[in-house]
Amino acid sequence: MIRLLIVDDSALMRRLLGEVFRAEGDFEVAVARDGDEAMAMLAECRPDVMTLDVQMPRMDGLACLDRIMLERPLPVVMVSSVTEAGARETLKALELGAVDFVPKPGGAVSLAIDELGPLLVEKVRAAAAARLRPSHRLRERVRLRAGLSASPTPSPAPRATRRDPAPRAAGLVDRVVLVGCSTGGPPALDALLGPLPADFPWPILVAQHMPAAFTGPLARRLDKLCALTVVEVTRPVPVVPGQVHIGRGNADLILSLRPGGLVAMAAPALPEHRWHPSVDRLVTSALQHLSAERLVGVLMTGMGSDGAAAMARLRAGGGRTIAEAEETAVVWGMPGELVRLGGAEAVLPLDAIAGTLTGWAG
Template sequence: MTKLLIVDDSALMRRLLTDIFTAAGDFEVAVARNGVEALGMLAAFAPDVVTLDVHMPEMDGLACLDRIMVVRPCPVVMVSSLTAEGAEETLEAMALGAVDFVPKPKGAVSLEIDKIAADLVDKVRAASKARIPRSTRLRERVREASAGIRTHSGNGRASVTGSKLAPPGPIDGTGLVLVGCSTGGPPALDALLAELPADFPWPILIAQHMPATFTGPLARRLDRLCALGVHEVERATPLVAGHAYVGRGDADLILSRRAGSIVALPAPSDPGLFWHPSVDRMVESAMRLIAPEKLVGVLMTGMGTDGAAAMAKLKERGGLTIAEAECTAVVWGMPGALVERCGASLVSPLPEIAGNLMKLLAR
């Protein structure tokens, strides 16, 4: 049984979430009314995963998350509102160490909760198996331990890098980098893009599974952190080297040719695909307009298999692909599926992906 701690100041929300996870059959559930109460339960209940509301009295979700990641790191899924403020707070939570988030239902919670129940259970199950990097808040954890507070790693699983392939030689000419990620993706994008220079020679397209309310704030956050210019794709947008383009949530990111130039644009989400923006659809779209040898696919942390089929096809046709290694991926679902399909030209820990891209595109 997976031990789940539900933290929410709403008695109704606690009851509804408890009912959902009890019905799932594989969770032992405990509840807390706020961050202070949750911190007091960490040692006694020892949760495998926590769901955490953002707005609570006494200690809000961000302050509670900050302490969890220092005192007893374990996977946390934020339960946040679908507002601009909620998006900013959720991205801050993910920077602090949260694994994933689930938007709160709109309208009457008791009537709408069933619409998010399946997604919520899937995300919490995946999060319970997520890897919390040993380096997360290490300095603060050592300080806490030296002060007599016992620390505990939320996941003792041995990490497996997988077989690392010999990196291919540099690519000549101009092309496109295609990046896909999901669970754990925003911090991974922080780490990847922050290491790339302003004169990076190729444009970068990004499909990160998120609602539309969140992708704009994500792009603005990355733009502040990185030397690259980072933009959300809201309309047909010409692609420029030294810039990264984040697909708008609740839609798919595709390429098209306009007046002789290739542009990125949002397209209505394909109902035949489960995750959006779809990595598979983005890569397939790029292969229709750009020679495979001018494409590099990067598949990073995320549950599921989105992107694995298309990137494996890209490698078969002569393109290059990089899968994030298991030792750094929060959830090794998407990159692991690419490796299982023998579709990765290179398996690389996250801190090395930017350097490998620079080597591949060196002129």
Template sequence: MIRLLIADDSALMRKLLEGIFTAEGDFDIRTARNGNEALELVRAFDPQVVTLDVQMPGMDGLTCLSRIMIEAPRPVVMISSLTAEGAEATLEAIELGAVDFIAKPGGAVSLEIDRLRPLLVEKVRAASGARIRRTLRLTERVRHQIRGAGLASRPRPSRVSPSPVAKIGKVGMKPGSATLPGLVLIGTSTGGPAALDIVLPQLPADFPWPILVAQHLPASFTGPFAKRLNRECDLDVVEVNRPMPLKPGTIYIGKGDADVMVAPRAAGVIAMPVPAKGSYLWHPSVERMVASALDHLEASHLVGVMMTGMGNDGAEAMKRLRLTGGRTIAEAESSAIVWGMPGELVKNGGAEAVRPLEDIAETIIEMVNSCAAN
């Protein structure tokens, strides 16, 4: 049995969520009406996973989460609204150590919750077995101390000392396409925002390739997420909310609830948002992004990176990338919050290198330098 604690100030939401997981037959469930009750039950019930509403009276979800991550770290899935305010709060929760989030249904909750049932169950099941990274807990302790002292500053992620980046000429395009030095393609899902927050700030300002990221998020979240990353990175970070030329020195975050694709134009190669395609389960789709890059760029000047996430999105396309001359990196099981997506890439033979999260930025730089030398 999976011990599950549901914390929500709405009696209706508690009842609906409890009903969903009770019907699964393998959940032992307790409920809490606010943050204080949730903390008491974390101590007494020792849940394997917690769902936590962001907005609760008294002790709100973020405060409760920070206490859980300091006192008794465990997988937490946030329940949040799709508003701009909800997006900011959810991204803050992920920085504090939450594994994932579920968008709170709008309108007729009792009808919408049924539509979300499969996703709710899948996310909570995945979270129950997720790995809580020690670095996230340590970062939160530091932040807690800073907030307690009344300071507003936020510690930047610790940096490695990566290898120098070589300058790369304009190569790697298929015949008839405009030139581009190369492209890094990153796919992430559950736990991805926290992983990207560690990897991307380690890339130096003179990094010579553009970086395109497919992170499974709703549309209202990717804009605020890009802005947060932009404050942390030496490279510029933007959301792909319209067709954009791919330029070195920029990280492009695919817009949520859509797919992001690579396409040639007379003036150069672009990244563009396209309507989500139903044949792909997750959006932005890693599989579709990598496949579009392979259609228009030489695989020998592509680096694919697969990090934490449940499922197998992108594993087949990244395997094809490697088999046709590209380079690939999969996050190691030892560091991944959920080793679904990178694990599938390793299992299908598509991972050239398997690296813990802290070493991924340096490995990207080494592979880019290798392309420059060839």
């Protein structure tokens, strides 16, 4: 049985979510009305996984998550509103240590829960089996257990000096890096993009599974972290060195070729792809316009298999590929499938990927 603690200040949400998970037959469900009650229940019910509302009275979801990750780390799935403010809160929750998030249903909740339920169950199951990074916030946990106050988590600082790279025409791009990630992806993108130097010579296109309201704040956050320029793709933009292009949520990111050179575009999501932005579609579009030898695929943490088949084709055609190693992936679904298909040239822990890309580019 999977021991689940549902934390939500809405009695209706607690009841509906409880019904969803109890109907699965393998969940042992407990509920809490707010962060204070959740903290008091941790020792008693010893949950394997938790769903946590962001907006709650008394101790809100972020404060509760902060304490959990310092005092008793466990996998947490945030339930957040699909607004820009909700996106900022969710990204902060992922930075604090949450494994994943689901959008909170609006309108008639009792009707929307039928649509949300299967996704929530899938994400909570994946979170229950997720790998939490032992080193995450370790210094703060050690200080707390020594009776010292834990320093607040600092906002990420730029890890390399930004400079404007020399302009190059899109058509002269040597190679393009295609990155795919899902569950656990935002912190993984921090670790991938933060160490890359400002003169990294290859453009980077990123398909991170997210709703539309979340990818803009994600791109702005990463832009503050990185020496490279990070932008959300909402219109056709030239693909040039020194830029990272984040696919817009609820759409697909594709690479196209125009008279002036390569462009990154947001395309309407296709129903044959379950997750968006679709990694498979990004890689397939790139292979339509560039030889595999001019592409590098990086598949990182995420449940499912999106991107694995397309990156295996890329590798078979002579391209280069990296799969994140199981030891660092929050969920080793997508990169694990690439390895299973024999499509990974290198299987690397997260902190080694940026250095490998820089070496390959040199």
